[in-house]
Each structure stands twice: as structure tokens, then as C-alpha cells.
Amino acid sequence: MIREITGLHHVTSMADDAQRNNAFFTKVLGLRRVKKTVNFDRPQVYHLYYGDEYGSAGTVMTYFPFPGMPRGRRGRGEVATTVFSVPRGSLGFWEKRLDAARVSGLSRIESFGDKRLLFDGPDGDGFALVESNDDNRAPWITDDIDSDTAVRGFHSASLRLSDNGAMSELLGFMGYEKVDSAQGVTRFGMQSGNGADFIDVETVPGAEDAHQGAGSVHHIAFAVPDRAAQLAVRSALMDTGYQVTPVIDRDYFWAIYFRTPGGVLFEVATDEPGFDRDEDVASLGEELRLPSQHEHLRADLEASLAPL
Numbered sequence: 001m002i003r004e005i006t007g008l009h010h011v012t013s014m015a016d017d018a019q020r021n022n023a024f025f026t027k028v029l030g031l032r033r034v035k036k037t038v039n040f041d042r043p044q045v046y047h048l049y050y051g052d053e054y055g056s057a058g059t060v061m062t063y064f065p066f067p068g069m070p071r072g073r074r075g076r077g078e079v080a081t082t083v084f085s086v087p088r089g090s091l092g093f094w095e096k097r098l099d100a101a102r103v104s105g106l107s108r109i110e111s112f113g114d115k116r117l118l119f120d121g122p123d124g125d126g127f128a129l130v131e132s133n134d135d136n137r138a139p140w141i142t143d144d145i146d147s148d149t150a151v152r153g154f155h156s157a158s159l160r161l162s163d164n165g166a167m168s169e170l171l172g173f174m175g176y177e178k179v180d181s182a183q184g185v186t187r188f189g190m191q192s193g194n195g196a197d198f199i200d201v202e203t204v205p206g207a208e209d210a211h212q213g214a215g216s217v218h219h220i221a222f223a224v225p226d227r228a229a230q231l232a233v234r235s236a237l238m239d240t241g242y243q244v245t246p247v248i249d250r251d252y253f254w255a256i257y258f259r260t261p262g263g264v265l266f267e268v269a270t271d272e273p274g275f276d277r278d279e280d281v282a283s284l285g286e287e288l289r290l291p292s293q294h295e296h297l298r299a300d301l302e303a304s305l306a307p308l
């Protein structure tokens with residue numbers, strides 16, 4: 001069994017409009033933009049990262065905004081809901097705030113004993129805020145979101161699959177334990193993890209396959225401390241029959257990817273070197289950072305990318 005994974009690292013989704021995406025995550029949700037860079041394979045497109053002060057593993061929502069991209073179709077074989085943790089008693093604040101920002105899909109539910117506020121992201125992305133008691137992670141504070149209400153990072157992600165057998169086995173192998181089950185959802189948890197500790201698996205046998213587009217999660221990444229741990233995870237997965245990519249340098253972390261039973265793309269990413277690799281913590285995310293192979297495109301990209 002794998003023992004190196006410490007919880008979620010980041011969730012990466014696709015969007016239509018970069019300016020709308022940036023405004024939603026930095027202004028409405030009050031996350032910190034910790035990196036403004038480009039898609040390494042398609043440098044004409046931004047890669048935007050939002051998280052806590054440092055972009056700590058378990059807090060980072062990232063986006064590829066493709067201008068004009070049609071919306072995805074929700075269904076099975078995807079991350080259905082990405083869930084952020086907020087303090088106990090703050091959902092009333094958030095409900096008012098999201099309603100005032102004309103956010104759609106607002107609804108309150110209870111899930112595994114916790115109060116949850118569902119809402120749609122700017123492209124119909126499935127999100128929720130959940131009140132948690134014991135989340136000690138330091139929040140990023142803004143002018144109008146204080147520490148009594150601010151997002152702490154991810155609480156969990158919910159996978160929608162036609163069958164949960166193979167996924168349960170995989171999550172167990174990755175170090176998760178089955179902790180609860182209710183209303184067709186099985187919850188897996190990570191003991192002494194980084195705070196982003198849960199994966200929920202929803203079983204929806206009859207649903208259509210998801211079709212990716214704006215508002216869809218492209219992949220979900222799990223955290224390991226360093227490259228040695230990542231290599232150990234890679235070997236263990238390959239020994240179990242998974243096809244895993246070689247280690248890829250993403251400038252702010254190293255990444256490996258593999259497709260899981262049911263279709264969701266998983267990544268395992270390192271906590272090192274982090275988002276302060278090429279700029280000071282005090283000014284993270286302000287300037288356009290380019291990977292060295294695309295630095296020669298800077299003038300063109302600064303002219304063509306939407307100003308944020």
C-alpha cells in the first residue's frame with residue numbers, strides 16, 4: 001500500500017473567460033491568486049492558480065481559461081463537486097455573498113452531518129462550501145472576508161462514477177480509509193493528512209458519460225512531500241498495473257498522471273519546490289511568469305492574453 005500521499009494537492013478545471021474566472025475566485029471567493037502563468041503545452045492560454053497565502057498543497061484551484069470554450073456536460077466519470085472548507089457558522093455569510101454576486105445553483109444541504117452550501121462556478125462548475133470545526137489551516141484574508149468566514153482550502157472532492165468497486169480499491173491502495181457511507185455516496189478519508197482529507201465517491205449507474213468543456217474538472221491531484229515519495233508512488237502504481245506518465249516538471253511542482261477506473265484523470269504532485277520558486281511570497285501571482293521554454297514569447301503573450 002502507498003503511504004506517501006497526504007491528501008489533495010490541487011484541482012484543475014477548464015473555463016471560458018479568464019477575467020470572469022479571475023474575478024470570481026479572487027473577489028467573490030476571496031482566494032489568493034498565487035500564480036499567473038500559461039498552459040505549458042498551449043502558451044496562448046493562461047494557467048491561473050488560486051489558493052492560500054503560499055499556494056499550499058490542498059488549497060489550490062487551478063484553471064485553463066480557453067476563450068469561447070463551450071460548457072462541458074455533467075455526467076459520470078468526472079469530479080462532480082469540489083468542496084472548500086469554511087468555519088462553523090459562516091454559511092449564512094456565504095449564502096448572502098454568493099447570492100449578491102448572482103451565483104447560480106445555491107442550495108443548502110446536509111452531508112455526513114455537516115452543513116453544506118452548493119453553488120455553481122462561473123461556467124457551471126460544481127462547487128460547495130462545507131462548515132468544518134477542526135480546520136486549523138491559516139486562511140487568506142481579504143478586505144471583506146475575515147478569518148471567521150474565509151476559505152481554509154479544500155475539504156474534499158466528490159467523484160461521480162457508474163460503479164465504485166475499482167475506485168474503492170484504488171483509493172484504499174493510495175492510503176485512504178473508508179469512513180462512512182450514505183445516500184449512494186461513500187466517503188474515504190486520509191488520516192493525519194494536509195487538511196484536504198476526503199474523497200467522496202457517488203455511484204450513478206444510469207448516468208450519461210460526462211463530456212469535458214468549460215466548467216469541467218480536467219484532473220485532480222494528490223500531494224506527496226517530495227520527488228522521492230513521488231517515485232515510490234509511481235513504482236507502486238505501475239506494479240499494480242496502472243499506466244503512469246514519466247515525471248513532468250511543472251515548474252512549481254513535479255507531476256505524474258494516470259487514468260483511473262471510471263475515467264477520472266489523477267495526478268500525484270510534489271509539495272516542492274512551491275509557488276515561491278520564481279517570485280516572493282509577498283507578490284505571488286501578480287506578474288506573468290513564463291516557463292523558460294516560452295520566455296521568448298513574452299511580448300506576444302503579454303499583448304494577447306486578457307489583462308487581469
Ligand code: ZN
Nearest residue numbers: 012219221267
Ligand atoms: Zn495538475
